[in-house]
Amino acid sequence: MPGNMLLGSIQISGEHLSTVEVRDICDSLKNNSTRLLSLRGCKIDDEDFGPLATAIGESKSIVQLNLNLGVVSDSSRARLLGEALTRNRSLNSLFLHGSPLGDEGLTVLIPSLSTHPFLTSLDLGDCRLGDGSIKLISALLPPDGARQGIHDLTLSANPAITARGWAQLSVALASSSTIRTLCVDYNSIGDYGAGMLAVVVAGSRTLEVLDMEGTGLTEFGGQVFLDLVQNYPVTLKQLVLCENGVSEETQQQVNSCLSVNTEDTAQEEAASPDPGPSTSVTPGRSHDRDTAAAAVEA
Numbered sequence: 385m386p387g388n389m390l391l392g393s394i395q396i397s398g399e400h401l402s403t404v405e406v407r408d409i410c411d412s413l414k415n416n417s418t419r420l421l422s423l424r425g426c427k428i429d430d431e432d433f434g435p436l437a438t439a440i441g442e443s444k445s446i447v448q449l450n451l452n453l454g455v456v457s458d459s460s461r462a463r464l465l466g467e468a469l470t471r472n473r474s475l476n477s478l479f480l481h482g483s484p485l486g487d488e489g490l491t492v493l494i495p496s497l498s499t500h501p502f503l504t505s506l507d508l509g510d511c512r513l514g515d516g517s518i519k520l521i522s523a524l525l526p527p528d529g530a531r532q533g534i535h536d537l538t539l540s541a542n543p544a545i546t547a548r549g550w551a552q553l554s555v556a557l558a559s560s561s562t563i564r565t566l567c568v569d570y571n572s573i574g575d576y577g578a579g580m581l582a583v584v585v586a587g588s589r590t591l592e593v594l595d596m597e598g599t600g601l602t603e604f605g606g607q608v609f610l611d612l613v614q615n616y617p618v619t620l621k622q623l624v625l626c627e628n629g630v631s632e633e634t635q636q637q638v639n640s641c642l643s644v645n646t647e648d649t650a651q652e653e654a655a656s657p658d659p660g661p662s663t664s665v666t667p668g669r670s671h672d673r674d675t676a677a678a679a680v681e682a
Contacts, residue, residue, distance in 0.1 A: 558583060
């Protein structure tokens with residue numbers, strides 16, 4: 385089979401998969417020997433996608449699923465994937481970057497996503513989403529006892545989301561989320577939306593990474609963030625402001641403040657008693673404008 389098939393990992397990119405190859409993948413999933421499945425940009429015939437989705441639903445081992453770049457190419461496939469995720473209880477990371485879902489396709493997926501107990505990392509970048517999707521996504525953010533909530537969210541390159549949508553997302557994030565990483569790069573957010581997200585940063589005790597590259601900020605928006613990181617305690621460790629109308633000087637000042645904050649936090653953690661080993665699992669992230677999904681250790 386083309387691609388990389390290490391123990392616990394199947395990674396294939398840009399191939400047209402035959403029925404036999406899909407069957408082999410399904411067998412691996414059903415045998416619970418695969419933790420990461422990445423079929424980024426692969427072409428799969430319609431008659432093979434259904435069995436693949438069924439195998440994903442039956443797998444008890446898969447924790448990361450990358451179907452970026454058009455594998456879920458229509459609402460029918462979104463429905464099949466949704467049915468699979470309703471049955472699956474092991475997945476924690478789902479990457480659908482570059483899938484033409486639209487609000488309609490996400491509506492089909494949401495029932496399964498909203499009840500999945502362990503899903504914490506979600507990439508819906510470049511999925512043609514609009515304001516209608518924001519309300520659906522907002523409902524996924526907070527933990528509710530039955531599920532952990534979303535910790536890592538990518539909404540890059542969904543320019544149909546308006547100021548109203550970003551306002552709604554900001555309220556949801558500020559209300560009850562435990563978000564750690566938020567990527568909203570290459571969207572029409574502007575200074576108004578940046579101000580709302582700055583409030584989210586100020587109030588959050590979990591947010592560590594905010595990517596706002598190419599979001600239409602001016603120097604005013606950059607100064608809002610600079611004032612925030614200079615004068616208020618934040619958990620933020622990385623703020624990406626490049627490809628905006630924010631001066632290099634302001635960006636450097638922001639980065640300098642965040643570096644100091646990160647060093648202070650590290651010193652405080654080093655001085656505190658060791659709480660013991662952690663049992664949590666941090667999922668990989670997918671930025672499919674640049675790279676494929678990170679591999680999960682077998």
